[in-house]
Structure formats: structure tokens, C-alpha cells
Amino acid sequence: MTEIPEHLRKRAEEARAKAAAAKGGGDAPAAEGTSGGSGEKVPAGLLDRGTPASTPPEGAAVVPTGPAQGSGPDGHNQRLLTVVKSGSIQDTKSTPVDKVHVWPHLLVAEFLAAIIITLFTTLFSIFVNAPLLEMADFNKTPNPSKAPWYFLGLQELLTMFHPMVAGVTIPGIGLFLLVMAPYIDKNPSRKPEDRKFAVCLMTVHLMFWSVLVMIGSFFRGPGFNFVFPWNSGLFFEL
Amino acid sequence: MADDNGKKLALQERMGQMGDQMKGSQAWASIFRPGSIFRKGYSDNPRNRSYVIMNSVLYHLHPVKVKRHAVKVSYTLCLGGLSFFLFILLTVTGIFLMFFYRPTAAQAWDDIQALQTAVGFGLIVRNMHRWAAHLMVLSVFLHMARVFYHGAYKPPREFNWVIGVMLLQLTLLLSFTGYLLPWDQLALWAVTVGTNMMGFTPVFGSQVRFVLLGGVEIGTDTLLRWYVLHVLMLPFVTVIFLAIHFWRVRKDGGISGPL
Known part of the structure; x- marks a missing residue:
């Protein structure tokens, strides 16, 4: 014992x-x-x-049988x-969470999304060809010379600021703030009505770049001068 | 007519028998683990629905169950998943393109020209690669905006947001390095504008530019350098970041809850 x-x-x-x-x-x-x-x-x-x-x-005292x-x-x-x-031993959730099986609920949606995007890309590729201009020539500078569309915001800034400010400082600060967003924004609420300032700031930030990209893409012609696409045509290649 | 029907039935029966035989074979059972929807005798019940994920390679990506709102397309708009899928599509089409492309100033443009005119499916695969690349930049950008507006970067998901911003930059770099490879006027001058901007990095600007171009100006060395970055180094780094990104999604408790 x-x-x-x-x-x-x-x-x-x-x-x-x-x-x-x-x-x-x-x-x-x-x-x-x-x-x-x-x-x-x-x-x-x-x-x-x-x-x-x-x-x-x-009862037990009378008949001890077992x-x-x-x-x-x-x-x-x-x-x-x-x-x-x-x-104390296992983590029990006080409130039950409404859950569904990944198969079929999530996988079917993902599969459909993948098929739709593949179909879209394929169809688009059948009808629209990717640009291939004449071979690169260092002696022929096209006018205007444009960066890829997602960098056209930066190129647009180049017209306003010193290249170091436009090409390095401003995007650097923008990226740094973006990375630090979760550590700067201490507001615990996720409800839009509680975080009007954060939503405003982000919207302004996104709009800032979107508008710059739009201007750089569609409203800049020869010499990177301001043009209206409906007057002077489009100077834009994807 | 009746004879025809009889023949059809016999054929159907034979096909069914063959299917059963194939599904009952050891090889089939060894490929599809218990719970697979392709396994013999699969029936739709909660236990098998769990096994479909638990006993398949998808278990690396998905849990068995997710919150109900997480499968609502109107909540996530599928943007993260679409970005990942476009990455896969770009890898597949990119591998195809690699068979027909040599990254030298003398051959690059001719190779692309030949790819478009002389290679079966060359034109459409190149188009797909290009359009999917632009789409991916767009979907990654929209994914970021969606995550921000849902406040999904808040604790405990702060670090996954940081990884996400890294992935956004990697996406832009992937797209930008690919831009030079066709070696046409568009590529050359777009990259000239882009790299000139990087040359204005304070203190060591000219060194940054030299390392990026593999010389003082764009040439064959730049092409080789950007080719290796585009097809090997950046995808490698991206895959590692993706793995951490997806793993953190699950470790941080799945996607964020409803507002």
C-alpha cells in the first residue's frame, strides 16, 4: 500500500x-x-x-455482501x-463561437475565386496584348519617359520637389508610418465610428497616392507637361 | 431502340464497375487519405468534413473550422487569397517564359519577339504574366486597404501587418524588376526613371544605384542582375514571408472578427 x-x-x-x-x-x-x-x-x-x-x-451494516x-x-x-x-487546465471559451467547416464552405469560395480570376486573366490576355515596343535604344529617349504606373506618383512628386525629397524622403516617411500603424494607433476599438481619425488619415493617404498616380498616368504628356487626355491623347503604357 | 438502351446501360454499368475497382485499389487508397472526397465510400458528414482538411496537405494552410463570418465574401472580398493565387499563376506562367528567354541585351528582345510569334501559346502566356502582375499589385494594395479599414492590424495582429507591408514592397519590387526584362523602349526608360530616383538616396545614393544597375548605366549586367532578382531571389524571399504571413493569420486567431 x-x-x-x-x-x-x-x-x-x-x-x-x-x-x-x-x-x-x-x-x-x-x-x-x-x-x-x-x-x-x-x-x-x-x-x-x-x-x-x-x-x-x-443497510450496509446489516448485509456485508459486496x-x-x-x-x-x-x-x-x-x-x-x-x-x-x-x-485552470484547458482554455475554455466563455462564449461559443459560431464556426463552419472549411470544407466545403471556405474551400468552395476560394476555388470559385481562383477560377474566376484565371478566367478573367485568360480572357483579357486573349483580347489585349501586352505591349512590346521596339528594342531598347539608348540614343532614342521617348517623350515622355514614364516609370511603371505604381511609381508614377513618385514621378509626379519629382515635378514639385527636389529629387531626394520626392524619391526618398516622402515615400520613406510614408512607408515608415504604414509599417508603424499598429503601434501608433493605440485605439483598441475596431468599429469605424470609434476610429474616425484613423480612417480619415488612411483615406487621405490612399487618395493622395491614387490621385498622384492618376495624374502621372493620364494627365502628363510630352516633357511631362500637364495635358488633358481628351485633347492630346493618352501617353500611357501598362 | 431497346437494344440501344441496353447497350448504353451495359456501358454505364461497366464504367461504374471500373470506377469502383479503381477506387478500391491499393494505389488509390494510398494516394487519397481517409476522409478525402475522392476516396471510396465518402459520405458528407461532419466527421468526414473535418477529415478532408485534417488528412490533407491543406491542413498546412487552413484549420478544420473557421468563424462563420470569415467565409462571407463581402467581408474579405477574397483579396488576400486572390493575391496569393495570382502569385501562383505568375509563378506558373513565369516558368513557361523562362524556357524561351535569355537575359542579355543582345538576345532578350529577340527572344520575347520570337516567343510571341513562333512559340505555341507564347503570346497568351506572356500576356497573362503581364496582366496578372498588374492585377497582383492592385489586389495587394486593395487587400491592405481592406485590412486597414477593418482595423484588422490591431492586437494581436500588429506584426502580421508589418509582414504584410513587407510583402507589398516585395510585390512592387517583383513587378519593377520584371519590367526591365523585355528590353524594349518602355522597359529601358521606365527603369531609367525609376533607378535615377533611387540614385538620390542620401549619403550613398550613387553606390545604391551602382549596385542596382551592376554598373554606372543600364546594360547587359543590369539585365542579368534583375533577371536573377526577378525569377529567384525575390520570389524566394516572398515565399518565406508568405509562409510567416499565413502562419501568423492562424496563430493570431484566424481572420479578424466582424465589426
Whole structure:
């Protein structure tokens, strides 16, 4: 038989004595049990099983037939040593989350999206050819010379600022702010009505680049001078 | 007529039997793990729906279940997934293009010309590569805007936003390095404008430009350098960042909740 630690044995003895006193003195072992639990939310029935009765129940004393004679109130021979609450071992969510299976709900949507984009790209490629101008020639500078469309905002800035400011400082600061956004924006709420300032700032930022790209793409002609596409035609290749 | 029907039925039966035999074979069962929708006796029930993900390679990407709102197309607009899919499409079409392209100033343009005129499907694959590239820049940009407007970069997803901005820059670099490769007037002068701008980096501007061009001006060395960046180095870095990006999406508790 395994040795029972000293403090546990003492505690068990105390409990046994207490239970005996309760049985002898009054008729409320359950009440005794719940007060012993000191406000823990443990069902009274469970605690009751933990307090072994010194006197076996009436029926058991008369006919000791079973092979394992329990010493508990209902003939049980196991005891409640401790109650481990669910939160301490495993992370239980207090509010259930409404979830769906990835198959088929998400995979079907993804598959459809992939097919649609493939179809779109294929069809577009059948009807519109990618540009291939004449071979690169260092002696023939096209007028205007334009960067790829996503850099046309920067090229547009070049007309207003010193190249270092337009090409490095402004986009550098823009990118830095973009990367740092989660650390700058300390507002915990995700609701649009709580973050009007952040939404405004981002919209201005996005609009700033979009408008610059539009101007650079469609409103700049020879010499990178301002033109209207409906008067002078388009100077834009993708 | 009746005879015809009988023949058809027999054929159908035979086909069905063959299908059953194939699906019952050891080879088939070894390819499709339990729970696969292609496995014999698949039935649609919650347990099998879980197995479809759990027992397939998709488990690297998707959990078994996601929040219900996460599959609403109106919430995510599929933009992140589309960006990734365009990346795959670009890889596939790009590999095709690599078979017909040599990155030297003397051959590059001729190779593209030959690809368009003499190679089967050459023109359409090149078109797809180009349009998908522009689309990817657009979809990555829109993905970023969508994430911002949903406040999805807030804790615990701050670092995934940082990785996302890196991926945006990698996308732009991928597109820009690819821009030079056809070696036509458009490519040469667009890249000239772009790299001149980088030359104005403070302190070591001319060095930055020298490293990028592989010389003092654009030439064959630049073409080789940008080719290697475009087909190998930048995709490699992008794939690593993508892996971290997707992994963090799950570790941070799936996509952000409804507003």
C-alpha cells in the first residue's frame, strides 16, 4: 500500500472526526459539507461523498455482501481530494463561437475565386496584348519617359520637389508610418465610428497616392507637361 | 431502340464497375487519405468534413473550422487569397517564359519577339504574366486597404501587418524588376526613371544605384542582375514571408472578427 502523506492523513482524520461529530450532534452533514467548501461552487453531493461517515449507513451494516466494502456515505470507497476547475487546465471559451467547416464552405469560395480570376486573366490576355515596343535604344529617349504606373506618383512628386525629397524622403516617411500603424494607433476599438481619425488619415493617404498616380498616368504628356487626355491623347503604357 | 438502351446501360454499368475497382485499389487508397472526397465510400458528414482538411496537405494552410463570418465574401472580398493565387499563376506562367528567354541585351528582345510569334501559346502566356502582375499589385494594395479599414492590424495582429507591408514592397519590387526584362523602349526608360530616383538616396545614393544597375548605366549586367532578382531571389524571399504571413493569420486567431 502506498504511503499517505502526513498532512493529508491528518486532514482526513480531522474530517472524519468532524463528520462523526456532525452525525452524532445534529442532522445536517450536507450543510456542514458546503460550509467546508468555503464558497467554492462544488455541488453539495460531491462534497458529501468526500466526508466519510464513521458509522456505515443502516443497510450496509446489516448485509456485508459486496467484495469491496465502501466506507463512504453511499458505500463508495473513493474520495474527492480536490476539484480542478476547467479554466485552470484547458482554455475554455466563455462564449461559443459560431464556426463552419472549411470544407466545403471556405474551400468552395476560394476555388470559385481562383477560377474566376484565371478566367478573367485568360480572357483579357486573349483580347489585349501586352505591349512590346521596339528594342531598347539608348540614343532614342521617348517623350515622355514614364516609370511603371505604381511609381508614377513618385514621378509626379519629382515635378514639385527636389529629387531626394520626392524619391526618398516622402515615400520613406510614408512607408515608415504604414509599417508603424499598429503601434501608433493605440485605439483598441475596431468599429469605424470609434476610429474616425484613423480612417480619415488612411483615406487621405490612399487618395493622395491614387490621385498622384492618376495624374502621372493620364494627365502628363510630352516633357511631362500637364495635358488633358481628351485633347492630346493618352501617353500611357501598362 | 431497346437494344440501344441496353447497350448504353451495359456501358454505364461497366464504367461504374471500373470506377469502383479503381477506387478500391491499393494505389488509390494510398494516394487519397481517409476522409478525402475522392476516396471510396465518402459520405458528407461532419466527421468526414473535418477529415478532408485534417488528412490533407491543406491542413498546412487552413484549420478544420473557421468563424462563420470569415467565409462571407463581402467581408474579405477574397483579396488576400486572390493575391496569393495570382502569385501562383505568375509563378506558373513565369516558368513557361523562362524556357524561351535569355537575359542579355543582345538576345532578350529577340527572344520575347520570337516567343510571341513562333512559340505555341507564347503570346497568351506572356500576356497573362503581364496582366496578372498588374492585377497582383492592385489586389495587394486593395487587400491592405481592406485590412486597414477593418482595423484588422490591431492586437494581436500588429506584426502580421508589418509582414504584410513587407510583402507589398516585395510585390512592387517583383513587378519593377520584371519590367526591365523585355528590353524594349518602355522597359529601358521606365527603369531609367525609376533607378535615377533611387540614385538620390542620401549619403550613398550613387553606390545604391551602382549596385542596382551592376554598373554606372543600364546594360547587359543590369539585365542579368534583375533577371536573377526577378525569377529567384525575390520570389524566394516572398515565399518565406508568405509562409510567416499565413502562419501568423492562424496563430493570431484566424481572420479578424466582424465589426
